[in-house]
Amino acid sequence: MGRLTGGDPSLLRRINSAVVLDALRGAQTPTLTELVHSTGLSRPTVEGVIEGLTESDLVVEVGPEAGDTRKQGRPARRFRFHAEAGHLLGIEIGAHQVRVVLSDLSGQVLGSHGRDVDEAASADDRLDRVRGTVAELLRKAGVARSTLWAVGVGSPGIVEAHGEVRLGTALPGWTGLPLGERLQRSFRCPVLVENDANVAAVAEHWKGVAVGTDDVVFVLAGLSPGAGSLIGGRLHRGFGGAAGEIGALHLLGREVTPEHLLSTTGEPLHPLDEPAVERVFALAKQGDAQAKDAVERFLGRLVHDVAALVLAIDPELVVIGGWAAGLDGVLEPLRAELTRYCLRAPKVTLSALGQEAIATGALRLALDHVEQQLFAVEQTSMGRRWP
Template sequence: MGRLTGGDPSLLRRINSAVVLHALRAADFATLTEITRVTGLSRPTVEGVVEGLSEAGLVVETDADEGGARRQGRPARKFRFRAEAGHLLGLEIGAHRVAAVLSDLDGKILGTAAKDVSETAPADERLERLRGAVADLLRRAGVSRGSLRAVGVGSPGIVEADGSVRLSTALPGWTGLPLGERLRRSFKCPVLVENDANAAAVAEHWKGAATESDDVVFVLAGLSPGAGSLIGGRLHRGYGGAAGEIGALHLLGREVTPETLLSTTDEPLHPLDEQAVAKVFAHAREGDERARAAVDRFIRRLVHDVGALVLALDPELVVVGGWAAGLDDVLEPLHRELTRYCLRPPRVTLSLLGEAAVATGALRLALDHVDEELFAVEGTVTQRHQ
């Protein structure tokens, strides 16, 4: 990259635009005098920048009441960030459902949609259900597809930088699927694909149980648990995007697969699906001893997997999500075992976002991407998964 100097007028304009846009976005509205005071820029510079942002459709003059007593004379002009200048989508692709959430450029939720899908559905059918959910959502919200500025996607599996799924055992036909490429055919904006547990971790940090913690492990607890981790507030993906794949830890032991853990007979549980597992948990709640023993084994497995990740990362907080978050007494044994093995055990809590976590996190990833574009001060923006 060429050497940038203070005499580069285009660079100075980009910096000043980013500074003013930040100030306007942080307030409901502001006058030119207020923007000048907050940013430290000169009045003529602020006027020029606001005019340019208005021409770009990102800022608009507003007649909002400042909340104070009316002053005599001509009222000061007020401006606000046009959050409605574009829209964002967060998408979840799961075993039993697909979901979408729509927001403006401030991340304000404008609507949601979800459709059930069979866990045995092939990839084409699952993607078609997702497109249907998106179409329904945009139609109800009155938002055109051309208004979308970025789309985030949360998917099971190990996700490559280009949005391809390198490995996924959760969905039929998902391993090797060029998911990002397939979805980009439906949108004229950047599409960012992320592992579902990673997306959920981002969501809990944004709007859920981890808003006050920057070192977090989120456990997406299902038949094969996965985890997403934030270190210093930043998502940790690992060298190949496989960080947090704790579901593979059973390979280090013998006969500790979900089929054997959740069996209430002397044979592995078959078929191993969430409907069959739900029956085991229901029988356990009714007092069936063999079912209760199966649930206890499953929880111990979960504790073992989470404990390994906690020992490696030393997080402040562990958030438990996924359908296993609804199990009775899942937090107490997890906290007890972490206290037993960790020098400084983390706090343990349940997800506040529930089944909305993955789509919400995908939306946040889309918002982060757009923020990088809006507030970039260099000529190009490094884009991931595009």
């Protein structure tokens, strides 16, 4: 294809910058000549772009490699993307914990930090805990807050596109909370808020069991399960951001609640009382008949909810995450039931990222945002496209 000619020169410069940065990211430490080849741009253009990117600290020159030939006594200059020029945060705000992951601009994780939080904590206290955990992590890593380029956040509830929690029954004071706006006060960079199951799906696709699998449902198992879906590699939020909220499904049958299902005492479990849930699973493993019944009832319900999702969406892969304990018991019944009733049963597997899934997915949101700014040149079958 021909190159672009004419048009807005600053736009052209921005596109050329993105092209060169993208090529720099793809190669290790290319020379100017290698960049000219990989981008198809002229040598003077690449030189100009590299100069500009070096001034804005996004590119640094690195020393020559062992085999580099010398030209007129000097080895060819080599460059790399200066990923350390900025930083990203991924934050999980959960019922029992706050977890923060820090990375450079390439998504390379530099550290993480988690803090417990009371399930009954108010929204203000929970946000204080978030701010404290962020401050501790930044201090520990020796990273200045001013170098943050984007912050991603994963939270329970239905999150509007502008960061408000439309409905969030899992955390006190969460429904109606302008979460994005509240967190924004602590950062000068963009803050992106998303549902926890949604970011967990993104995380498994980025570096978990769903790498290379573009049609994935991630089930965040719990007494009220939620789910996030990728369709064709893209997050499916739904028209109102509520896709995958299958927790309400059992209400339709007017059947007993999950809290009752998993109870061995006749009294409902507290929906957020994970230790109590773990005790029931552990008892069932030890052969306790009442606990085994409870777990079986609970798994039957989970299987039903997941099957409804699978029939609606027809994913290639279902990833089960959420509770650390007891979930391994869900795989076999799920596989068996899905094989019986789904016309083409998807693969079913446990999350590879476990307790890190939500913070990791939140980090990926932040990374997506930055990549959109830096490398906003997509490949199409016929050439490059720019948004």
